[in-house]
Amino acid sequence: MIAKVKNMINAHILGVEKMGTAKYCIVGGGPAGLSMARSLKARGIPFDVIERHKDVGGIWDMENPGSPMYASAHFISSKYLSNYADFPMPEEYPDYPSNQQILAYHRSFAKEFGLYEHIQFQTAVKSITQSGEKWEVTLSTGEKRIYEGVICASGITWSPNRPKLEGEENFKGKIIHSVSYKDSESFKDKRVLVVGAGNSGCDIACDAAFASQKAFISVRRGYHFIPKHILGQPADVFGDGAHWIPNWFSQLILGFVLRILVGDLRKVGLPKPDHKLFETHPIINDQLIHYLRHGDIIAKPDIQKLEENEVVFKDGTREKIDLIVLATGYHWAIPYMDTKYFEWKNGRPELYLTLFNRKYKNLFALGYMETDGGAYKMFDEMANLIASYIDAKRKQDPSSQKFDQLIEKDFPLLNGGIKYLNTGRHSVYVNQVAYKQYRSKVQKKMGWPEIKSGQFQRSKIGSV
Numbered sequence: 474m475i476a477k478v479k480n481m482i483n484a485h486i487l488g489v490e491k492m493g494t495a496k497y498c499i500v501g502g503g504p505a506g507l508s509m510a511r512s513l514k515a516r517g518i519p520f521d522v523i524e525r526h527k528d529v530g531g532i533w534d535m536e537n538p539g540s541p542m543y544a545s546a547h548f549i550s551s552k553y554l555s556n557y558a559d560f561p562m563p564e565e566y567p568d569y570p571s572n573q574q575i576l577a578y579h580r581s582f583a584k585e586f587g588l589y590e591h592i593q594f595q596t597a598v599k600s601i602t603q604s605g606e607k608w609e610v611t612l613s614t615g616e617k618r619i620y621e622g623v624i625c626a627s628g629i630t631w632s633p634n635r636p637k638l639e640g641e642e643n644f645k646g647k648i649i650h651s652v653s654y655k656d657s658e659s660f661k662d663k664r665v666l667v668v669g670a671g672n673s674g675c676d677i678a679c680d681a682a683f684a685s686q687k688a689f690i691s692v693r694r695g696y697h698f699i700p701k702h703i704l705g706q707p708a709d710v711f712g713d714g715a716h717w718i719p720n721w722f723s724q725l726i727l728g729f730v731l732r733i734l735v736g737d738l739r740k741v742g743l744p745k746p747d748h749k750l751f752e753t754h755p756i757i758n759d760q761l762i763h764y765l766r767h768g769d770i771i772a773k774p775d776i777q778k779l780e781e782n783e784v785v786f787k788d789g790t791r792e793k794i795d796l797i798v799l800a801t802g803y804h805w806a807i808p809y810m811d812t813k814y815f816e817w818k819n820g821r822p823e824l825y826l827t828l829f830n831r832k833y834k835n836l837f838a839l840g841y842m843e844t845d846g847g848a849y850k851m852f853d854e855m856a857n858l859i860a861s862y863i864d865a866k867r868k869q870d871p872s873s874q875k876f877d878q879l880i881e882k883d884f885p886l887l888n889g890g891i892k893y894l895n896t897g898r899h900s901v902y903v904n905q906v907a908y909k910q911y912r913s914k915v916q917k918k919m920g921w922p923e924i925k926s927g928q929f930q931r932s933k934i935g936s937v
């Protein structure tokens with residue numbers, strides 16, 4: 474017992490020595506990590522960012538090993554509603570920038586706000602364990618550091634979901650997960666089958682439409698396809714002016730308008746959607762329908778089994794296929810932390826407002842949610858909320874205790890009345906408007922300020 478107490482005291486002293494000031498650790502220098510870093514810096518809260526790759530940008534850097542990015546990827550939210558506060562995307566960018574442009578945007582963001590000097594590159598976080606009230610972070614260099622708190626911002630697309638297909642052991646063709654698809658060169662002279670019609674699956678099928686010998690897409694359920702532009706405006710800009718309209722009404726009206734604009738997709742072999750508009754993550758793509766209507770992509774149902782050279786589908790049809798691309802998504806993971814630290818439900822961490830660990834008040838996650846619009850404005854607002862809470866804790870402001878109560882007991886529904894499909898993916902899916910309204914209400918109650926235009930100007934966010 475005495476030895477245990479001694480150890481604890483030693484660990485504490487060591488921790489204090491190593492800590493110097495009470496520093497926070499941000500894991501990952503992708504979009505979420507950068508937004509978090511700027512927020513902490515703006516408040517003078519000391520932090521380090523640990524990034525395993527050689528530069529910032531997260532998945533947008535195709536050279537980042539394991540990135541799901543591919544050469545033809547473009548943003549699916551428009552540049553007008555996808556920028557960080559006080560840092561609009563360059564005027565010369567198109568409505569839907571390319572992946573290279575998004576990467577360049579993040580690099581200039583990090584430069585503009587002096588974030589590079591806080592980032593330790595080419596260093597991975599190997600493990601994070603509790604050390605008294607703090608966290609011990611073990612780095613790939615072998616170094617161990619004690620941090621006051623940790624913000625996990627390491628992304629959700631690093632662990633591919635690779636289903637096993639019946640009969641794949643006999644299949645002579647090649648099967649890859651979309652994470653390893655980089656460009657359409659690999660499709661040359663091949664009969665390609667893309668499995669899954671998420672946003673990436675649709676993009677990849679469109680690449681196959683012109684680059685392969687023959688392209689197919691296998692879909693399990695029907696989706697609503699939202700064109701990238703509506704009446705000449707980017708779809709999200711078009712919808713942005715209508716937030717005052719209740720969601721059930723937009724579902725009805727926009728659903729009707731889309732049926733008229735896009736037409737009945739059963740004619741091109743896609744199943745009728747089994748859910749209302751917005752009840753799944755929207756597919757923002759008009760190219761796929763173009764190619765389906767030109768016969769450059771053939772829609773197929775779910776796969777039943779693979780044979781030597783053929784794929785047999787559930788409707789009994791079969792096709793000779795050389796390459797199968799599984800666009801079947803990702804498992805979410807925080808692999809450097811034991812599962813006991815986060816409560817995982819349906820493969821998603823259960824967090825207050827998708828950010829705050831309910832048990833450990835100095836453990837946060839940013840970027841572990843999906844939503845129906847551009848993520849970066851949300852990242853900024855979420856990072857601002859985390860920073861406000863940390864700030865209040867540091868100053869021992871009573872608001873932090875009030876907020877602690879919410880972290881433990883508040884379980885708001887953030888779906889804006891939309892019944893998302895009961896899938897793992899949608900268990901932490903939030904409606905952007907509902908989320909913003911709720912977050913703002915809570916923040917106001919705490920007396921914590923919203924982000925104000927101009928607050929992140931370079932001259933105002935000193936050094937820490």
Ligand SMILES: Cc1cc2nc3c(=O)[nH]c(=O)nc-3n(C[C@H](O)[C@H](O)[C@H](O)COP(=O)(O)OP(=O)(O)OC[C@H]3O[C@@H](n4cnc5c(N)ncnc54)[C@H](O)[C@@H]3O)c2cc1C
Nearest residue numbers: 501503504505525531532548549550598627628840847848
């Ligand atoms: C094809 C595609 C299109 C998309 N389009 C849009 C869009 O139009 N609009 C939109 O808002 N969002 C879009 N997204 C969502 C996208 O996920 C976000 O834009 C964003 O990249 C997520 O940022 P993040 O920082 O959470 O994660 P990531 O981009 O994954 O960054 C995480 C970082 O953490 C690092 N890291 C991971 N583990 C460790 C570790 N153990 N130690 C140290 N570092 C680590 C990684 O190297 C990486 O740099 C798209 C996603 C894809 C795949």
